[in-house]
Amino acid sequence: MAVSSTPINLTLAAHVGISVSDLDASIAFYTALTGREPVAQGTMHSVPFGKSQGLPVAKLRYATINLDNSLGIDLIQFQEPVGERTGGVANRPGSMHLCLRVDDFDAVYTRMKDAGYDFLGDDYTFIEGEVTPDAALGTRVAYFNDPDGTNLEIIRPEGGFAS
Known part of the structure; x- marks a missing residue:
């Protein structure tokens, strides 16, 4: 196209x-x-x-x-x-994710775990040397799926990184 x-x-x-x-x-x-x-x-x-x-x-x-x-x-x-169903595999072309912004990552992450949400892996904070632009440094994310496997994310952005 x-x-x-x-x-x-x-x-x-x-x-x-x-x-x-x-x-x-x-x-x-x-x-x-x-x-x-x-x-x-x-x-x-x-x-x-x-x-x-x-x-x-x-x-x-x-x-x-x-x-x-x-x-x-x-x-x-x-x-x-x-x-x-797409199967919720993040690297499949055409798959998407919905990112929800949070102010207090630890509090939301803990509440979600206590409520039974299954995260796909550990939460993650972007570090120097692996991501550009540097505006993303310190941004914290965690990923989980809805009942159909749609990828969802919670994020606490740092600097100018908005998504």
Whole structure:
């Protein structure tokens, strides 16, 4: 796919969409994670919407949970056509992760571990010599998955590193 180098200037995110296998289980997970109830829930059955996503039809259930910075998390359970899980492998092209910013990393990390969240590995702090730019030095991260294997991250950025 060839794309022009002319800037489009898209700089504000509205939401992130996450395909899920069980909407009710995902609502429970993300409500516990964020402390927020869905602001919208519903169903859709549309051929034109499906075609806009490269699918023959889109029959789905959805819920949206909003975060403080106005970013919405759209949870979407496709009932027709049903898709296959990605397996949550971070290095697969096309996989994504949602990063949630925290101010007190230790407190959030401990609360999550105590609540039963399984982290993929130990938490990590970026050190000198392995990451550029230096603005990332001291940034602390930990990764975990939602019930469908979507990669999620908590981060406490340092310096000018925002994500």
